[in-house]
Amino acid sequence: MAKRKKIVIANWKMNLTVPESTVLIEKLKKEISGNLQLEVAVCPSFVDIYSASAELKNSKISIGAQNVAEEEKGSYTGEVSVLALKGFVKYILVGHSERRNIFGENDKVVAGKAETVVRHDMTPVICVGETLHEREDKLSKIVVLSQLEASCKQLTAEEISESIIAYEPVWAIGTGHVCLPEEAEKIAADIRGLIKSLYGEKAARLVHILYGGSVTAKTAKDFRYAKNIDGLLVGGASLDHHEFAAIVKNFSSEKKPKKGRK
Ligand code: PEP
Numbered sequence: 152m153a154k155r156k157k158i159v160i161a162n163w164k165m166n167l168t169v170p171e172s173t174v175l176i177e178k179l180k181k182e183i184s185g186n187l188q189l190e191v192a193v194c195p196s197f198v199d200i201y202s203a204s205a206e207l208k209n210s211k212i213s214i215g216a217q218n219v220a221e222e223e224k225g226s227y228t229g230e231v232s233v234l235a236l237k238g239f240v241k242y243i244l245v246g247h248s249e250r251r252n253i254f255g256e257n258d259k260v261v262a263g264k265a266e267t268v269v270r271h272d273m274t275p276v277i278c279v280g281e282t283l284h285e286r287e288d289k290l291s292k293i294v295v296l297s298q299l300e301a302s303c304k305q306l307t308a309e310e311i312s313e314s315i316i317a318y319e320p321v322w323a324i325g326t327g328h329v330c331l332p333e334e335a336e337k338i339a340a341d342i343r344g345l346i347k348s349l350y351g352e353k354a355a356r357l358v359h360i361l362y363g364g365s366v367t368a369k370t371a372k373d374f375r376y377a378k379n380i381d382g383l384l385v386g387g388a389s390l391d392h393h394e395f396a397a398i399v400k401n402f403s404s405e406k407k408p409k410k411g412r413k
Pocket residue numbers: 162319323324325326363364365366384385386387388
């Protein structure tokens with residue numbers, strides 16, 4: 152029976168030049184090696200993907216893209232197509248809150264991007280999350296689930312089974328306010344519940360769910376026992392090689408100790 156694996160993905164956003172990413176990659180390769188029990192990926196900027204893929208060849212680290220065009224090809228000045236990324240990346244983030252809130256991408260666009268990615272045999276990381284206002288108005292669950300349903304609309308049950316959903320509360324991204332693991336777990340369970348009702352039990356069992364939002368090495372530990380959280384999406388803290396390697400280590404470590412044992 153297929154089983155979910157643990158995944159930690161770094162989102163470098165627009166923070167590094169190509170030489171800076173090369174330096175970071177060299178350091179990460181030294182720190183993240185050996186018999187890893189989980190999948191690790193980094194999402195450099197588009198301009199860096201080509202060299203990063205050569206630098207990470209034969210390493211334990213995969214590559215993701217931070218975004219992709221909805222269309223496959225054509226007159227879309229400044230966009231990067233799924234065809235250009237094919238062969239270089241394994242994962243593609245779609246609907247990151249910065250894309251939604253700064254660049255006005257709506258659920259329809261995100262759904263189109265997710266479809267484009269899966270049809271080209273890459274894994275979409277479909278990001279959803281509520282704003283601070285929505286959270287204060289106790290709308291977190293309803294906002295997240297309606298974003299998710301609309302963003303996955305064009306995927307089949309089999310495609311959703313092979314996708315990743317990242318729960319990233321907007322109020323936690325880059326703010327230092329990490330969501331409590333119990334709160335994130337509750338939303339992750341709601342996400343899995345929605346996938347079950349829309350796509351069936353198998354898809355709900357197989358889909359991977361990540362948490363993202365101000366994760367550090369210290370807080371990464373707290374998410375590893377959350378039943379419905381399979382991984383982490385890490386922004387700011389992934390720019391520091393020691394910190395990111397410690398996040399990977401802390402998230403991947405051993406099973407929950409039995410009750411009563413220290
Ligand atoms: C992100 O942008 O996906 C993210 C999780 O950022 P940070 O870790 O900096 O909050």
